[in-house]
Amino acid sequence: MMTLTKRKTWFYFIPYGLWLGLFVIAPLALIFYQSFFNLDHHFTFSNYANYFQSLTYLKMTLNSVWYALLITVFTGLISYPTAYFLHGLKHRQFWLLLVILPTWINILLKAYAFIGIFSQAGIANQFLSFIGIGPQQILFTNASFVFVATYIQIPFMILPIYNALDDLSPAFINASQDLGASGWQTFQRVIFPLTLPGVKAGVQAVFIPSLSLFMLTRLIGGNKVITLGTAIEEHFLTTMNWGMGSTIGVVLIVAMVIVMLLTGDQKPKGGTPR
Amino acid sequence: MTEPIVELEQVTKSYGTHTVLKDISITLEPGKFYTLLGPSGCGKTTILRTISGFTTVTSGNVLFKGKRINDVPANKRNVNTVFQDYALFPHMTVAENVAFGLTLKKMPKDQIDERVNQALRLVQLADFGDRAIDELSGGQQQRIAIARAIVMQPQVLLLDEPLSALDAKLRREMQYELRDLQQRLGITFLFVTHDQEEALAMSDEIFVMNQGEVLQSGSPVDIYDEPINHFVADFIGESNILPGKMMGDYQVAFGGHQFECADAGIPVNEPVEIVIRPEDLNLTEPEHAKLKVTIDTQLFRGDYYEISATDRLGNDWLIHSVNPAEDGETIGITFRPQDLHVMRYDEKEEEFDARLETYEGTEDDDLDET
Numbered sequence: 001m002m003t004l005t006k007r008k009t010w011f012y013f014i015p016y017g018l019w020l021g022l023f024v025i026a027p028l029a030l031i032f033y034q035s036f037f038n039l040d041h042h043f044t045f046s047n048y049a050n051y052f053q054s055l056t057y058l059k060m061t062l063n064s065v066w067y068a069l070l071i072t073v074f075t076g077l078i079s080y081p082t083a084y085f086l087h088g089l090k091h092r093q094f095w096l097l098l099v100i101l102p103t104w105i106n107i108l109l110k111a112y113a114f115i116g117i118f119s120q121a122g123i124a125n126q127f128l129s130f131i132g133i134g135p136q137q138i139l140f141t142n143a144s145f146v147f148v149a150t151y152i153q154i155p156f157m158i159l160p161i162y163n164a165l166d167d168l169s170p171a172f173i174n175a176s177q178d179l180g181a182s183g184w185q186t187f188q189r190v191i192f193p194l195t196l197p198g199v200k201a202g203v204q205a206v207f208i209p210s211l212s213l214f215m216l217t218r219l220i221g222g223n224k225v226i227t228l229g230t231a232i233e234e235h236f237l238t239t240m241n242w243g244m245g246s247t248i249g250v251v252l253i254v255a256m257v258i259v260m261l262l263t264g265d266q267k268p269k270g271g272t273p274r
Numbered sequence: 275m276t277e278p279i280v281e282l283e284q285v286t287k288s289y290g291t292h293t294v295l296k297d298i299s300i301t302l303e304p305g306k307f308y309t310l311l312g313p314s315g316c317g318k319t320t321i322l323r324t325i326s327g328f329t330t331v332t333s334g335n336v337l338f339k340g341k342r343i344n345d346v347p348a349n350k351r352n353v354n355t356v357f358q359d360y361a362l363f364p365h366m367t368v369a370e371n372v373a374f375g376l377t378l379k380k381m382p383k384d385q386i387d388e389r390v391n392q393a394l395r396l397v398q399l400a401d402f403g404d405r406a407i408d409e410l411s412g413g414q415q416q417r418i419a420i421a422r423a424i425v426m427q428p429q430v431l432l433l434d435e436p437l438s439a440l441d442a443k444l445r446r447e448m449q450y451e452l453r454d455l456q457q458r459l460g461i462t463f464l465f466v467t468h469d470q471e472e473a474l475a476m477s478d479e480i481f482v483m484n485q486g487e488v489l490q491s492g493s494p495v496d497i498y499d500e501p502i503n504h505f506v507a508d509f510i511g512e513s514n515i516l517p518g519k520m521m522g523d524y525q526v527a528f529g530g531h532q533f534e535c536a537d538a539g540i541p542v543n544e545p546v547e548i549v550i551r552p553e554d555l556n557l558t559e560p561e562h563a564k565l566k567v568t569i570d571t572q573l574f575r576g577d578y579y580e581i582s583a584t585d586r587l588g589n590d591w592l593i594h595s596v597n598p599a600e601d602g603e604t605i606g607i608t609f610r611p612q613d614l615h616v617m618r619y620d621e622k623e624e625e626f627d628a629r630l631e632t633y634e635g636t637e638d639d640d641l642d643e644t
Contacts, residue, residue, distance in 0.1 A: 171357055171359055172361055174328055174348075174355075174357065174361065175357055175361035175362075175363070176374070177327075177349045178348055178354055178357075179354065179422070179423075179426060180349045180350075181349055181374075182349055185378055189374070190363060194363075194364070
């Protein structure tokens with residue numbers, strides 16, 4: 001009986017184990033392995049030495065983190081009120097679906113759509129001409145890069161926040177009002193702290209991918225913003241320096257781990273949320 | 275009479291075509307323990323929410339100390355609620371929970387600490403301030419919820435089935451504590467429950483509700499002894515309810531005989547219902563009996579036997595007796611005239627009270643001597 005259950009458990013583990021081995025552990029190991037080889041396929045630590053001694057790479061790292069931060073902050077500022085508003089609506093499942101809908105469209109297609117919108121003769125410039133400001137250079141600016149990246153990330157932030165709001169018992173809001181709290185005080189002291197896990201999940205889902213957005217930096221940002229993602233792509237596809245590309249990859253992975261730890265679900269002093 | 279603290283005047287609440295409160299008028303006086311008693315879905319929690327401000331009424335007035343508060347939002351009302359599931363904030367400690375309302379008032383910190391400690395002492399959890407909410411048992415959470423409400427020093431405390439999540443023993447303990455707390459604080463408690471025992475044990479006055487209406491209000495003894503109709507008699511305590519006919523003042527017929535009773539003011543020959551509480555029935559020899567019944571079954575309940583019997587017309591009788599009977603035995607039962615309570619069909623509370631006025635007081639005294 002015991003062996004049977006054990007064998008069964010093993011059986012169910014096979015797909016997950018394969019997936020884990022082939023698509024998580026093996027690539028990580030390969031990147032780590034590659035990062036210790038130079039262009040001549042000799043074992044070396046010089047990639048890491050280069051990375052941490054070169055101003056270009058450090059600036060690039062800072063750039064990546066800074067833009068990812070900007071994107072995350074803007075996404076958060078838009079997503080929390082949106083999720084809150086959606087949650088109060090009558091047909092909220094329908095409105096939520098509309099928010100999710102754009103995520104089903106390929107990111108490349110959306111990027112090309114924005115090239116059209118932001119171009120010299122695009123709708124955005126037509127509008128600016130109409131209100132008398134005149135056409136501006138919108139495409140290939142840092143602002144347009146942040147704008148489009150924020151647009152793409154918003155659904156991934158709204159969903160976890162919406163779910164957190166959904167899990168929040170209305171009794172807490174009633175209790176807060178009953179004790180004399182105004183709407184804003186209730187939000188500040190009860191609703192926001194209790195939905196913070198949703199915000200943290202949203203930050204993880206947005207900040208980490210934003211560190212390595214290379215397609216948008218090129219298509220929308222015009223390669224003016226060089227992020228770590230761009231650098232990795234250049235090293236693997238253009239300079240063919242796989243070792244250096246892998247080193248940057250390792251740095252990115254470490255950065256992700258740090259973000260995960262910072263936004264992880266620590267137990268708040270008052271007990272578990274929800 | 276003291277000035278009422280809370281009044282509902284002809285309050286009606288509807289959701290679309292569904293009416294949950296029908297023309298409710300109740301008055302709460304300061305310093306009393308009131309209970310709204312009724313089955314689930316009867317509207318008792320809705321009444322609480324109209325007073326706390328979480329529900330707006332469709333028509334009628336909600337008054338607080340004589341002032342209309344229909345449009346005053348919940349956070350501006352001087353009443354506090356103990357919620358059914360406590361609703362303690364899980365991201366705060368016990369002390370932070372209790373202090374919540376006071377910190378909103380921007381009260382100095384030492385004053386807050388003092389009042390929080392005082393409230394925690396009052397619910398006998400003085401050393402629990404630094405605990406997390408999920409470290410508390412259900413009974414402790416219950417007390418913290420009470421502390422969080424009373425620290426605000428409300429003039430009316432609303433309690434929404436606060437004991438329903440506790441086990442039977444703890445519930446009995448909390449009944450004593452709540453009653454004691456109410457008397458020490460001297461404020462008005464409005465307690466919502468579907469448990470008639472709870473209501474009878476704690477209240478100064480009970481409002482019995484069903485389907486959005488207050489059927490009867492009065493002291494626990496009044497309601498127990500003189501239920502207005504079948505529903506109230508059945509809902510409160512155990513009872514034998516039999517169809518009968520009024521034969522004149524203080525004379526009623528049921529079970530094939532005519533008996534002396536304590537009720538009057540009902541037209542002769544009017545069909546009525548008779549209520550006799552099982553503990554008011556005594557077993558006796560058949561020849562001394564007012565009625566003869568055949569014992570069906572009996573259950574030993576510890577302090578009494580619960581005997582189920584049938585009379586010759588087929589009416590079921592429930593008898594509480596300290597002595598056992600024998601199954602299948604034909605036995606006599608007796609009762610006193612004042613143990614009978616006559617209920618008219620469809621009598622409203624005002625009519626009932628008015629009718630009682632006409633003969634009670636004078637008759638009560640000499641009936642009690644028999």
